[in-house]
Amino acid sequence: MLELAILGLLKEQELHGYELKKRLSEMLGPFSSVSFGSLYPCLARLEAAGAVKAVEAHGDPGPAIPSTGALTGELAAFRARSRAVRGSRGKKVYGITERGEALFEELLLAESQSGDDDRAFNLKLAFARYLPSEARLGLLERRRAHLVERLAKARGAMRARRERLDAYSQSLLDHGTETTERDISWLDGLIELEKQEAPE
Amino acid sequence: MLELAILGLLKEQELHGYELKKRLSEMLGPFSSVSFGSLYPCLARLEAAGAVKAVEAHGDPGPAIPSTGALTGELAAFRARSRAVRGSRGKKVYGITERGEALFEELLLAESQSGDDDRAFNLKLAFARYLPSEARLGLLERRRAHLVERLAKARGAMRARRERLDAYSQSLLDHGTETTERDISWLDGLIELEKQEAPE
DNA sequence: GTCTCGATATATCGGACCGATACATCGAGG
DNA sequence: CCTCGATGTATCGGTCCGATATATCGAGAC
Structure with missing residues (x-):
């Protein structure tokens, strides 16, 4: 069900994980808040499924990374790759894709036969304007x-x-x-x- | 926190898993009921920790097991071992040990810094008469x-x-x-x- | 008598979610 | 300059859940 929450928030605005958690907490109340231990793996799942995508971090691109000491070529290359997609503080900003929009609709309509019924209902009601x-x-x-x-x-x-x-x-x-x-x-x-x- | 619930119920009466689930559901309301997928592993954990113990199934000892076809000696021996502790319908009745009583006290007193705060409070209140x-x-x-x-x-x-x-x-x-x-x-x-x- | 069906009963599996933890960077204030 | 708290990403072990498999028992159909 976390997928639904993430997709719903990304529908309105591109966000990174930390901000996502804050929005989520204020949307569902300070109770029933979401932990990072769920959030980041879930974002990774969604990215792997092609439902969200790390976007160019707009705003300041951040200073050149102060490479601490000697870096192997491997690591330097990795950092260069990350740099394109990470903002000033190493932020990874995500946006929703078309697949993600479709998944959102599907999850929102689904009869939540499974699990956590209270949580699922609250979440769906919070996005009821899309129904x-x-x-x-x-x-x-x-x-x-x-x-x-x-x-x-x-x-x-x-x-x-x-x-x-x-x-x-x-x-x-x-x-x-x-x-x-x-x-x-x-x-x-x-x-x-x-x-x-x-x-x- | 399931440990607390199981120990609390076994404090009053020896029970098997299925009955434990029913008592638990009626104690906490039909919402927030416990699944077998948690209950049986939890019972196994508690048994491994020496907090509960399978007791002789009292009442009718059950008929001789109608060994369906040819059994290897291995399997027959296993069934014989189980028979001592299982009642008529394969029930495994558990009782609480002294270690279990101590664990119960500890869990009941513990400041539930961890997790599932609502659930934990409800559970503790249900056993508040022991405080x-x-x-x-x-x-x-x-x-x-x-x-x-x-x-x-x-x-x-x-x-x-x-x-x-x-x-x-x-x-x-x-x-x-x-x-x-x-x-x-x-x-x-x-x-x-x-x-x-x-x-x- | 036997057949089927629902309640009783135990158990495991994959997956979701959590708390704790580790690590790094940034800004404010001493 | 330096430390501290907020920001930020990520993983680990563990708990709990729903689905599922399996088997027995009792009641009622026929």
Whole structure:
């Protein structure tokens, strides 16, 4: 799912990894932030897949690299190759390719059958402006259905086992249930808005 | 953190993997449930570390295994070895050891500097009855401080960048903020209760 | 009686993501 | 000049996950 986030941000603007992480954190809140240990490998994957591409670092091209001591010809050549694509502070600025745009669409539309459902939904909603209205509505309603199911299962479990749980676990479960209810109300608000804006 | 959950459940009762998963799901709600792909390797780790131990499967010892066709001596010997520790349906029932009890205490007290903070807190709260009152209060107040900090950071980011975000992202962030506020209120309730029960 | 189906049960595999860590450069301030 | 903190890229080991394979058991169909 990180792919989706990166591609979505690069759609608007060319960025390097570090900046990408900052944008991501402010987009999804300081919770659920992304680590470099995921980000850089993911960028490498996307580059290998031809979905993003390191672009010429615009702005100041940086000083000549102060070659520290004697460099073998090999290393000097490598640095020369890097220089074309790295900015002043060794930045590698990435841009999205056409393949990347296509991949973005695909990921955004995909029924997230896999995994991390909360994270995936939040991410998709953050890029919902790229979806046609009916797909947006579908996303919201699928999410709502999911939460309603969750809630039903939680209530069932509570009815069956309440007496076996101590006060802390009960409070935890109650709070979780309440949070899910509020999530559903919030979704209802968004769905309402969505329908108003596309009535027919 | 899965270790903590497993040890906590085995503290109360000897269980096998499948049952462990069910208990875990009902303890933490149907969200944030644990997969077998984590559970079994984790049980193996704990067994290797001497924190849990496969115990004699009580109840019916199961029928003689209907050895399907010809078995090599190797395989027959292996099955014989397993038989001692597996119940009727091939169940492997685990119990906690003294090392496991010690590990549980350690994990429960540990300042969860690492990782998955939400999950870790929920888990610890679910086992809070094993903590002395002041440690419980510490857990709650550390969590509260964490959320307050989160909230401050989120608000700061919002003030700075609100105009750059579309309506969907804004709604997402607002909802997240509100949820965090409610989490804090909930914690305040728990802290209040805790203080009433141990006033001096 | 036997056949099939769903629940019970254990286990492994590849992959995503994380925290820790290492390393280098830059700018501000002492 | 020098150190310190922010910027910046990258890798490593490990945890957890979903998918999948495999096998047994009990209930109900027929």
